Amino acid sequence: MASSTQSFVDWFVNNGGEFSSELVKVVDDVEGMGRGLVAVKDIEPSDTLFTIPRSLILSTKTSAFKDKLGEQVYAQLHNGDIASWTPLIMAMCWEYNQGSASKWHPYFSVLPNDFSSLMFWPQQDLELLKGTTVVDRIGTQDIEAEFERVKGVIEKHQDVFGDSSKYTLDLFKRMGSLILSRSFTVVDWKPEEEEEEEASDDEDEEIDLRTSVDVVSMLPMADILNARSGSANAHTEYEEHKLRMIALKKIKAGEQVFNTYDDPPNSDLLRRYGHVDYVPLSEDGEYMGNQNDVAEIPADLILETALPDASEKVKERRVEFLLDECGEDVFELSHDDAVPELLKICVVLFTMPEADFKKHEKSRKVPKASAFSPENAELLSKVINERIAQYGSVLEDDISKLDQRDSLTRNHFNALVLTVGERRILKKALDQLQHTDHASKKQRVE
Numbered sequence: 335m336a337s338s339t340q341s342f343v344d345w346f347v348n349n350g351g352e353f354s355s356e357l358v359k360v361v362d363d364v365e366g367m368g369r370g371l372v373a374v375k376d377i378e379p380s381d382t383l384f385t386i387p388r389s390l391i392l393s394t395k396t397s398a399f400k401d402k403l404g405e406q407v408y409a410q411l412h413n414g415d416i417a418s419w420t421p422l423i424m425a426m427c428w429e430y431n432q433g434s435a436s437k438w439h440p441y442f443s444v445l446p447n448d449f450s451s452l453m454f455w456p457q458q459d460l461e462l463l464k465g466t467t468v469v470d471r472i473g474t475q476d477i478e479a480e481f482e483r484v485k486g487v488i489e490k491h492q493d494v495f496g497d498s499s500k501y502t503l504d505l506f507k508r509m510g511s512l513i514l515s516r517s518f519t520v521v522d523w524k525p526e527e528e529e530e531e532e533a534s535d536d537e538d539e540e541i542d543l544r545t546s547v548d549v550v551s552m553l554p555m556a557d558i559l560n561a562r563s564g565s566a567n568a569h570t571e572y573e574e575h576k577l578r579m580i581a582l583k584k585i586k587a588g589e590q591v592f593n594t595y596d597d598p599p600n601s602d603l604l605r606r607y608g609h610v611d612y613v614p615l616s617e618d619g620e621y622m623g624n625q626n627d628v629a630e631i632p633a634d635l636i637l638e639t640a641l642p643d644a645s646e647k648v649k650e651r652r653v654e655f656l657l658d659e660c661g662e663d664v665f666e667l668s669h670d671d672a673v674p675e676l677l678k679i680c681v682v683l684f685t686m687p688e689a690d691f692k693k694h695e696k697s698r699k700v701p702k703a704s705a706f707s708p709e710n711a712e713l714l715s716k717v718i719n720e721r722i723a724q725y726g727s728v729l730e731d732d733i734s735k736l737d738q739r740d741s742l743t744r745n746h747f748n749a750l751v752l753t754v755g756e757r758r759i760l761k762k763a764l765d766q767l768q769h770t771d772h773a774s775k776k777q778r779v780e
């Protein structure tokens with residue numbers, strides 16, 4: 335174990351953390367996933383692996399940063415968006431810059447400096463993601479703009495921040511990326527009766543609570559756990575004074591302890607965490623990837639194919655109706671639902687004659703997915719083929735490249751896993767549409 339890892343475990347235990355070293359150990363590089371937790375003997379369900387005292391949580395509530403800065407200046411760090419992470423990023427930058435004077439110094443020493451998440455990909459690697467929609471969600475410009483905004487506050491309040499040159503864009507991005515890949519949502523402890531009262535309160539308030547920056551927290555030790563879809567065998571329980579990591583099932587000696595990151599598709603895994611899931615999807619192990627992948631089809635692409643010659647005004651009305659009545663203008667296709675009902679409804683809506691559409695516009699009645707015809711299936715197949723073409727390479731070629739994993743860079747491999755996964759779903763949708771088409775043609779003949 336690296337000495338920084340040992341110092342971190344010692345710090346954890348000396349500050350009220352309980353670590354069941356008879357059950358688990360921290361390993362510096364486990365299965366190519368970086369640090370992780372591994373069972374040293376057979377673990378039973380409900381066994382406690384470690385507990386974290388609430389005082390060790392790093393958040394805007396536990397750092398002295400807010401008090402040092404004062405309410406008024408602290409408020410300037412918010413950009414008006416309750417879910418903004420800027421105050422937490424700044425609290426973490428401030429703690430980090432305190433060096434060994436910070437309570438969390440040994441924790442910072444084991445946090446990564448380098449990231450393989452999309453924000454850190456060079457442009458030429460991002461081009462490997464052609465066809466995906468995740469490139470529009472990386473947020474590099476947003477974080478750079480946010481740093482420019484808070485720089486003024488830092489320079490104006492050097493009494494709190496100290497040397498402003500220590501607050502760099504790199505540090506700001508590092509802390510933002512750590513939150514993105516390791517934070518937890520931790521709400522204050524409430525007795526059961528209060529919890530029940532709150533549950534019956536306004537739903538909006540609940541949402542605020544979950545997205546508010548005050549509950550986004552860094553949990554030393556809990557964030558050592560890696561994740562892989564279908565492998566979660568431990569989870570965190572929240573108690574009054576501590577958080578407890580418990581085993582959910584039997585974990586054999588030598589096996590890794592896995593948390594869940596809520597099963598995101600590979601696009602989000604790569605954007606937030608910098609890795610992809612590449613596990614068998616079929617029993618024979620022929621298909622590998624992420625069961626939770628999604629491929630997106632924007633309504634605009636359907637509209638262009640369905641009504642290529644219609645005026646902008648006509649197109650706008652159809653999209654507006656779709657958004658108002660169905661709430662979506664991008665459709666997510668998944669392994670379990672390759673041709674979702676809403677996608678069918680969209681095609682029906684976009685292809686119906688103007689006179690029929692006017693009736694729907696008037697009644698605000700959404701057409702039924704059962705109205706999806708073989709002609710609709712043909713049109714949707716055309717759209718999906720166009721969508722596949724946007725990836726700019728041949729799927730079968732890319733699948734065979736995956737077999738030569740050792741000759742690929744990590745980014746190249748991950749990009750292939752992602753783009754192959756998305757196209758496989760699109761192909762699945764094509765297959766299903768072909769079956770719909772054949773089935774209905776057969777029915778018509780009979």
Ligand SMILES: C[S@@+](CC[C@H](N)C(=O)[O-])C[C@H]1O[C@@H](n2cnc3c(N)ncnc32)[C@H](O)[C@@H]1O
Nearest residue numbers: 367368369515516557558559560561562607609
């Ligand atoms: C919450 S941290 C887990 C601890 C981390 N391995 C470390 O060294 O500190 C999440 C990071 O671990 C890595 N990771 C987690 N699960 C992984 C997996 N299945 N495959 C590859 N890397 C993984 C990724 O770098 C991710 O950003």
